[in-house]
Amino acid sequence: MLLGLFGGTFDPVHYGHLLLAECCREQLALDQVWFMPAAVPPHKRNADLTDGMKRVEMLRLATGGQAAFVVSTMELDRGGISYSVDTLEALHAQMPESELFLLIGSDSLAELPSWREPRRICELAMPVAVRRAGGPASDFAAIEPLVSADRLDAIRSQTVAMPLVEFSGSEIRRRVAAGLSIRYRTPRAVEEYIAAEGLYRGAASL
16 A cells, blocks of 8 residues: 555644645555644644644544545544654554655655654655645755665655645634634635634634
8 A cells, every 4th residue: 555644733624735635645646645633743842732633523524525535543542742753653563565655845854854763754654745836846955864865766756746725724723713714725514613613713823
């Protein structure tokens, strides 16, 4: 199985997330893309996140109807800080025959060396740099010390292009708090769930 792994807070999931996942699925011929909401993201340890299972439910509503999209609760079930290397180690042990692809934005590629055990991450999964239209070309210099020349060539060959989409979870939270519309920023089912659960109404400062 060719398995794409897409981590994040997804607070809430929006069309930018879904388009990134679909572009990766299509361009890399992935069998599945797993959305993996973090329990405590390393770079947002002090963030006031929405309850994990509510984020999961929004993801399930958003991805319903696309059989290739799977919502995984692995990081939430494990709890604590959600380090990518721990998730990849667990998946590699459970699914040793699967080829893992770590889906990240081109801008995150430069930050990869600061992640926990970046060399091991690059061994366990193929980092995939997703480049938005109009954005700068992916800069692979930061990961050159982490991988062999052959592995670097393979990583370079897996770059994915996607249209420019500038939605963000923080923008959606601010709009909800301000009583503004979030229509066409997230699927209608997610919009209705946010309203029914009263999410983000006090999020004006986020």
